[in-house]
Amino acid sequence: MAKHYDLIVIGGGPGGYTAALRAAGLGLRTAIVEKEKLGGTCVNKGCIPAKALLHASSIFETLQNSDEFGVSTDFISFDFKKMQHYKKRSVKAYRNEIKELIETAGIQVIYGTATIRRGHTVEVNSPEGKDYYEADNIIIATGAKPVVPNIPGADLPGVLTSDRLLTSEVWNYDRLTIIGGGVIGVEFATIFNALCSNVTILERGRHLLDPMDGEVSQALEGELRRKGISVFCNTVIKEIREDANQGLVCVFTMNGEEQTLRSGQIVIAAGRTPYMEELIGPDVDFEMENGHLKVDSDFCTSEPGIYAIGDVADRKKLAHVAAAQGTYVVEKIAGVKHTIRLCVVPKGMFVELPVIPGCIYTEPEVASVGLTKEAASACNMKVGCGRYLMSGNGKSIITREQSGFIHLVFEEYSGTLVGAQIMCPRATDMISEMATAIANGLTAEQLMLAMRAHPTYSEGITEAIQNYLETKGEIKE
Structure with a gap:
């Protein structure tokens, strides 16, 4: 007989663990199903490791310019392997804090790959075998994974996604090309520029951070250029190829004119797509919308009692958005007053x-x-x-x-x-x-x-x- 819960959360990232903690605090019997490690992409592969490297690289950059403040050093260098170890310690410390909160709240953590079956049943596959669990409500918070565009040569050695770049301990980034000028792309450009890499950003849109405010994008692009980062917008990547003398060569067009760019490493930061591998069983059918799980204003999917939050359902792929949505959904399930608002309509206005x-x-x-x-x-x-x-x-x-x-x-x-x-x-x-x-x-x-x-x-x-x-x-x- 399948074990029964008031709520099963699929995914242990910010949206998932925040929802589970709120549910446990409201007295709901709650379980989290996590395929890998608690904390999800944000803690283990995204926000936290990236910000740790941003902090470390910023310290190095500050020291390089410390003479202006009357601080002199004879020799400044960085050890990329040690930076990565510092990053790993930061990630582990954060993950342990999450684990402690979950254990204290009495939330059951089930490790394995979740598949939703009919009747609000969750099938979990792990190395130990297959188990089944039932719940009155299910929240899907499986996050997203990097998009790899269909570019010839994208599978060559030296072509990395953002996830893989954050795990490398060997320094070979003297000449780095970043495909994608969104948030991930410009943050990586900032890290490696601070570490003296020759960095180039190739962006498909008319400006960086599209569709952010044009004034902000223009100002940031100017700052990146001032720091020595090359930025090319309105580009289309044609192919990536290996050259015996030049390493990797990226071929692209800009405003219709073909150009080539030599690189030691190429990072593909072209966005993220919902992660739903093995999530949907053959006996359930979810309505989709532009590659995301379609949800209503309360984040309920086309299956009653099954909700989707965060990257798997929302184009705003932000950890704090997922966490806020998780809290909102749990409070709706529990029938209590909402403690969070995702948008407001101020008095006298008609616009959210x-x-x-x-x-x-x-x-x-x-x-x-x-x-x-x-x-x-x-x-x-x-x-x-x-x-x-x-x-x-x-x-x-x-x-x-x-x-x-x-x-x-x-x-x-x-x-x-x-x-x-x-x-x-x-x-x-x-x-x-x-x-x-x-x-x-x-x-x-x-x-x-x-x-x-x-x-x-x-x-x-x-x-x-x-x-x-x-x-x-x-x-x-």
Whole structure:
């Protein structure tokens, strides 16, 4: 007889373990089915290892320029193998914290490959054999895997996906080509540029980070070029081939003209696609939409009582989105008041405002939330903007990190904040204040009531609000 649970979560990543912890806290008998390691792609292969290498490479880059701050060193070098070991220790520490939380909550962890069968049954295959489990509700949180486009030569030695790049301990990245100018691509470019690699980004779209705000994309592209990273947009990759004298050669067209690029290693960072291998059994049928599991506004699939969250169902492939969706679904199942909102409609408005921060851990960092000016205009919303260049910020002057800006978007009539785009150090931390403001429908006047410490990067928020109010004529010169 199959063991029965109130909830089975398939996938132990941020969406899965957050949902399971919330469910256990609400008294639901809960199990997680995980194919590999708790933490999922984010902890083991994505966010955490990548950010660890970003931190390590940033330290090396800072030391190279330390003389400006009166700090002199005779010799600076890096050991890539040791960096990778530091990364592994960080990943293990994070994973152990998750494991401890799950054990304390009394959640059953079942290791193996899950297949959903009819009657809310989950078949789990492991080296020990096959077992069956039943649940009143099932949450699918299996995440995504790297996309490998159909490019001739993509299977050659030296052509890597982002997952494989993060596991290599041997340094052979003196000349690196990155196919894809999205978040993953620009973060890897930042890492290896800081480690003195000759880095080139080839992006299919008209600019990096498409479809992010054009002003942010343009500014970041300028910063990457200033650091020595070559960026080519509007490219189409034709093939990758080996050359006896030149190593790997990437052949691409840009604006219709064919070009070649010599590389030691090529990284394919062309996005991620839902991971659903062996997930759906022959006796169940899920409705799909553009390669994702189709869900309704409550994240329920076409099978009642079976939900899908995170990368497997959403195009916004962000760990915190998956976690928020997991919490939302569990609270719906338990019939309790929701503690989280994925979007809001401020009083007096007709447009839903997303309160999901988007963060890019380049140098400087980039973060955004809510609507851009262009998106607001597309919704027929009249807006005003406040802007501040970080070149005049005291903390930026001290740290010599003066490139960047803060751009705030306010609804014209009420002065309510509807969007923010920040490019500066600590932007990924600062964006939380803006998300909180949007979620609570705060106005420019209300935001001005908050005192921001000096000297901090956050003072730039005050300056941007003041710029908006001055433009509106509410602050007299």
